[in-house]
Amino acid sequence: MAIEHDQLIPSRPTVTWRTGLAQFPWWLVIILTIISIMVLRIIFDPIHRDIFITISQGLGVTLYVTVVSFSLSLVLGLILGLGRVAKNPILRNLAITYIEFIRGVPMLVLIFTISFAVVPLVARTFGLPNNAVSLTTRAIIALVLIYGAYIAEIFRAGIESIGRGQMEAARSLGMSHVQAMRYVILPQAVRNVLPALGNDLIAMLKDSSLVSVLGVREMTQVARLSVSTSFRYEETYFILTLFYLSLTLVLSLLLQLLQRRMRAKG
Amino acid sequence: MSRSAGQPMILIENVSKYFGSFRALDRVNLSVEAGEVLMIIGPSGSGKSTLLRCINHLEAPDAGRIVVDGIALSNNEAHINAVRAEVGMVFQRFELFPHLTVLENICLAQQKVRRRSRRESEEIAWQLLEKVGIPEQAHKYPGQLSGGQQQRVAIARSLAMQPKIMLFDEPTSALDPEMIKEVLDVMLALAAEGMTMVVVSHEMGFARNAANRVVFMDQGRIIEQGTPEAIFGAPQHERTKLFLSRILH
Numbered sequence: 476m477a478i479e480h481d482q483l484i485p486s487r488p489t490v491t492w493r494t495g496l497a498q499f500p501w502w503l504v505i506i507l508t509i510i511s512i513m514v515l516r517i518i519f520d521p522i523h524r525d526i527f528i529t530i531s532q533g534l535g536v537t538l539y540v541t542v543v544s545f546s547l548s549l550v551l552g553l554i555l556g557l558g559r560v561a562k563n564p565i566l567r568n569l570a571i572t573y574i575e576f577i578r579g580v581p582m583l584v585l586i587f588t589i590s591f592a593v594v595p596l597v598a599r600t601f602g603l604p605n606n607a608v609s610l611t612t613r614a615i616i617a618l619v620l621i622y623g624a625y626i627a628e629i630f631r632a633g634i635e636s637i638g639r640g641q642m643e644a645a646r647s648l649g650m651s652h653v654q655a656m657r658y659v660i661l662p663q664a665v666r667n668v669l670p671a672l673g674n675d676l677i678a679m680l681k682d683s684s685l686v687s688v689l690g691v692r693e694m695t696q697v698a699r700l701s702v703s704t705s706f707r708y709e710e711t712y713f714i715l716t717l718f719y720l721s722l723t724l725v726l727s728l729l730l731q732l733l734q735r736r737m738r739a740k741g
Numbered sequence: 742m743s744r745s746a747g748q749p750m751i752l753i754e755n756v757s758k759y760f761g762s763f764r765a766l767d768r769v770n771l772s773v774e775a776g777e778v779l780m781i782i783g784p785s786g787s788g789k790s791t792l793l794r795c796i797n798h799l800e801a802p803d804a805g806r807i808v809v810d811g812i813a814l815s816n817n818e819a820h821i822n823a824v825r826a827e828v829g830m831v832f833q834r835f836e837l838f839p840h841l842t843v844l845e846n847i848c849l850a851q852q853k854v855r856r857r858s859r860r861e862s863e864e865i866a867w868q869l870l871e872k873v874g875i876p877e878q879a880h881k882y883p884g885q886l887s888g889g890q891q892q893r894v895a896i897a898r899s900l901a902m903q904p905k906i907m908l909f910d911e912p913t914s915a916l917d918p919e920m921i922k923e924v925l926d927v928m929l930a931l932a933a934e935g936m937t938m939v940v941v942s943h944e945m946g947f948a949r950n951a952a953n954r955v956v957f958m959d960q961g962r963i964i965e966q967g968t969p970e971a972i973f974g975a976p977q978h979e980r981t982k983l984f985l986s987r988i989l990h
């Protein structure tokens with residue numbers, strides 16, 4: 476009987492070196508090791524160093540395109556997201572049409588279509604020459620129009636995650652629908668979707684490489700141009716990869732820190 | 742406003758409400774006098790919450806007429822907002838704004854709807870927090886409060902708009918038993934001050950101590966109404982008797 480009794484008591488979970496090893500973030504160690512090896516080669520090998528310096532000339536444009544496009548797509552996304560949940564059927568259907576249209580076409584195709592068909596068309600109707608809009612601006616317009624649709628869905632989900640009672644409570648206090656949205660629903664919705672928005676910021680950083688097809692001199696385009704004369708494919712593309720990997724890693728760590736801080740706040 | 746002397750504070754005439762094919766309210770007639778404390782009881786699905794929510798147009802009736810403080814509730818947005826400013830509502834699940842502190846919860850609508858200054862609205866908020874007995878919680882967030890405390894903040898938030906009527910939709914149903922009294926005490930004090938109140942609840946203690954009239958609803962209709970003594974002591978209808986036998990142990 477004593478044996479049975481022992482079996483009924485679950486063994487106390489102990490922190491052994493095994494569980495400790497299993498929980499250690501090895502993936503981060505592996506990635507950091509790879510990055511370190513690359514960095515060492517850049518420091519000690521002049522060929523790697525030259526390529527590194529070349530690609531870093533596109534870093535500013537990559538960051539600029541990413542930050543500007545993301546900020547503007549937040550604005551467009553919020554407007555479309557509000558349209559998506561509007562009671563007015565005309566507004567709602569316009570928003571859904573736009574979102575479904577964008578989400579149904581590959582990003583690369585949209586970048587071509589917007590830059591070389593939509594923008595010139597709009598420019599012509601305003602009586603402007605075809606080259607009135609710079610390629611960088613076209614790239615930003617394209618990314619904003621595309622990401623606006625994806626971010627709209629994030630905002631929609633955020634707004635819908637707030638219970639009906641919150642809107643009712645705000646309205647019963649005499650607030651208008653707009654006031655209730657502005658002061659009660661949106662602050663909560665935005666807080667709920669911050670992680671998703673963070674993911675989209677990282678995705679935007681990566682997708683900014685697609686605008687290299689327009690000839691915008693961001694990192695990918697600079698790397699492609701460099702390779703076309705140096706033929707150093709291996710070094711160039713490995714270093715380009717290193718750039719994106721380091722940027723996304725830093726960004727995701729920053730976002731996690733921000734999230735932890737917000738959670739601690741309440 | 743436009744209510745003349747002797748007119749009821751709330752007038753409900755022939756009000757019907759459907760949810761799809763389900764008839765939530767069936768030609769309900771009811772009037773509530775100024776200063777009256779009316780309690781609505783009935784089984785779940787009897788339409789009592791729907792009736793309450795029609796009074797401040799959270800639900801739009803499909804037929805009939807509702808006049809609150811002399812203002813006819815139509816689909817006119819201005820009328821609806823005018824009525825809502827005069828009618829406070831307390832919800833079963835409190836519905837405090839979780840991203841704002843207790844003080845900010847009480848001040849928000851004062852500032853945005855009543856256009857009061859920050860100082861004035863905070864002064865009123867502090868007075869009300871004293872009144873509901875939790876001034877020490879002013880700078881906490883709703884999530885840090887007990888259910889009873891949250892509901893008292895919700896009452897204070899409504900009172901800050903200085904409403905003429907207070908609606909209570911099962912204000913104690915989501916509370917742990919030991920917290921019910923602190924909320925009922927606030928409601929009793931409010932009733933004693935002469936507030937016009939419509940309360941959907943099964944709190945018999947409140948009914949006996951504060952209610953002037955009890956209305957029993959079933960299947961979207963008012964089955965009978967009378968003083969608490971009459972309804973609880975000598976109910977006339979079979980359905981009322983059956984319902985009371987189930988809730989009074």
